[in-house]
Amino acid sequence: MGIDHGTRAVRFSVLPEGIYFQIERERLGHVSVLEEIERRMPLHDIELVALAYSMGDGIDAITPIHKVENRGQLEKVTGEFVGGGTRVFDEIAASSLPAVLLPGLHRGISCLDPRFRALYSHMASAEKVGLGYRAHLETGAENLIVADISSNTVTIGIKDGRFLGAVDACLGAPGILHGPLDLEAIRRVDRGETTANQAFYSMGVERIGGPGDLLDGRTERERLARDALVMAAEMEVRSFLAVVEPEAIAIAGSAGIHHGVFPRLKTGLEEVARVHRLNVYAASTGAAEIAWGILEGEKEFLGIRYIGDTHG
Numbered sequence: 001m002g003i004d005h006g007t008r009a010v011r012f013s014v015l016p017e018g019i020y021f022q023i024e025r026e027r028l029g030h031v032s033v034l035e036e037i038e039r040r041m042p043l044h045d046i047e048l049v050a051l052a053y054s055m056g057d058g059i060d061a062i063t064p065i066h067k068v069e070n071r072g073q074l075e076k077v078t079g080e081f082v083g084g085g086t087r088v089f090d091e092i093a094a095s096s097l098p099a100v101l102l103p104g105l106h107r108g109i110s111c112l113d114p115r116f117r118a119l120y121s122h123m124a125s126a127e128k129v130g131l132g133y134r135a136h137l138e139t140g141a142e143n144l145i146v147a148d149i150s151s152n153t154v155t156i157g158i159k160d161g162r163f164l165g166a167v168d169a170c171l172g173a174p175g176i177l178h179g180p181l182d183l184e185a186i187r188r189v190d191r192g193e194t195t196a197n198q199a200f201y202s203m204g205v206e207r208i209g210g211p212g213d214l215l216d217g218r219t220e221r222e223r224l225a226r227d228a229l230v231m232a233a234e235m236e237v238r239s240f241l242a243v244v245e246p247e248a249i250a251i252a253g254s255a256g257i258h259h260g261v262f263p264r265l266k267t268g269l270e271e272v273a274r275v276h277r278l279n280v281y282a283a284s285t286g287a288a289e290i291a292w293g294i295l296e297g298e299k300e301f302l303g304i305r306y307i308g309d310t311h312g
Contacts, residue, residue: 001037002287003051003092004127005085007151007177008254013284014041015292020281033091049099050291052283053089056104056126062290062306065092065099072101072126100294102126102287103304105156105166111303113243116165123166124154127283132156132163133301134286135250139276144248145240147265148283149233149256152178152204157240162303164243170200172239173232176214176255179203205229215260229255230264237269252278 004011010033011022019040023031037043051065059072071089092099103109105124107117116123128148135146136158146156152169169178178201181189185199194202206214209225217223233256237249249269255261257277266275290301299306 001046001049002130002284002289002291003049003088004130004281004284004287005052005054005088005125006127006283010085010088011281011284012037013281013288014046015285015288017041020284022280028085028087033088034095043095043097046097048291048295049092049097050102050130050287050294051089051092051099052102052125052127052130052287053085054104054125055106055122056102056129057106057108057122059101059103060106060108060110062100062102062129062294062301062304064308065101067308068101072103100291100306102129102290105129105163109163109304111162113165120165120168120171123168123171124156127287128154128156128166129163129301129304130286130288130290131252131278131283132158132286133290134282135248135252135276135278136161136302137286137289138278138282139248139250139274141247143244143246144250144273145237145244145246146250146252147233147237147256148253149173149175149229149251149261150253151175153229153233153236153253155233155236155240157244158302159244167236167239173236174204174229175253176206176229177201177204179205215255215258217260226260227264230261230268234265234268237265238272241272246273248276249273250276250278252282254280 002013009022009024056072058074104126106122142161144158148154152175153173156166157164181199188194189196205225209222214222214225217226269275
């Protein structure tokens with residue numbers, strides 16, 4: 001089983017049965033995660049869970065969950081804290097299910113290009129490891145670029161079958177809700193009107209088009225917001241051409257695969273490489289495929305090590 005700790009929902013994939021389901025963040029405080037799983041399959045049939053939790057910057061390898069401190073985080077609360085993902089982690093950790101935790105892409109990941117590690121302390125949250133692995137398997141490419149566009153935007157480079165680096169949401173292109181701080185936002189922080197964290201969570205393109213399903217582009221402002229999102233995402237993907245010669249480009253995320261966005265990105269990027277559309281379960285499926293690989297004896301996934309056993 002793979003579990004993707006996403007911004008708006010926690011998604012589950014079970015292989016080889018092909019069971020896929022999600023629990024929205026609003027429901028997580030009111031349901032038992034283990035009971036939700038058991039509604040779909042017996043818990044004793046699960047041989048290994050690969051779990052992504054938040055930033056994943058406190059570990060630098062795929063690690064058995066019982067060996068992880070502070071849920072794999074450098075800080076107890078990083079970014080926007082809701083609590084649902086924490087409940088998922090704690091229920092899995094307290095259960096009898098064997099489980100491993102995926103790291104994020106950060107300065108401590110040794111396979112990343114030293115230039116990325118020198119520039120950026122954190123590049124992508126833990127679920128992006130599952131996403132990158134799924135994109136690699138689905139495209140069959142050793143050199144590819146993965147753009148995950150939803151509440152925020154994160155772009156990942158994979159070179160010679162190893163993670164090269166990534167540009168996190170606070171560094172590059174905005175998503176629907178979140179984005180990097182421009183000069184106006186920095187000045188608001190300096191004046192004490194907001195915190196840097198709060199500013200980040202309000203710098204997505206929603207500030208241009210307003211709340212609602214702006215990706216459909218029903219109004220002029222919504223179309224401007226959508227077009228700005230597409231432009232910024234394409235710019236970020238193309239920036240990776242400086243370090244990766246991609247055989248494929250994979251687009252993921254609820255906004256990236258939207259019918260108002262994906263065709264525009266595909267048209268702009270297919271001159272670079274073939275463009276693939278990943279589904280919403282790509283990250284959790286990639287995590288499940290990592291769990292499968294561990295059970296088969298694999299020790300490395302796109303350059304990220306697996307350490308230890310799953311049973312202690």
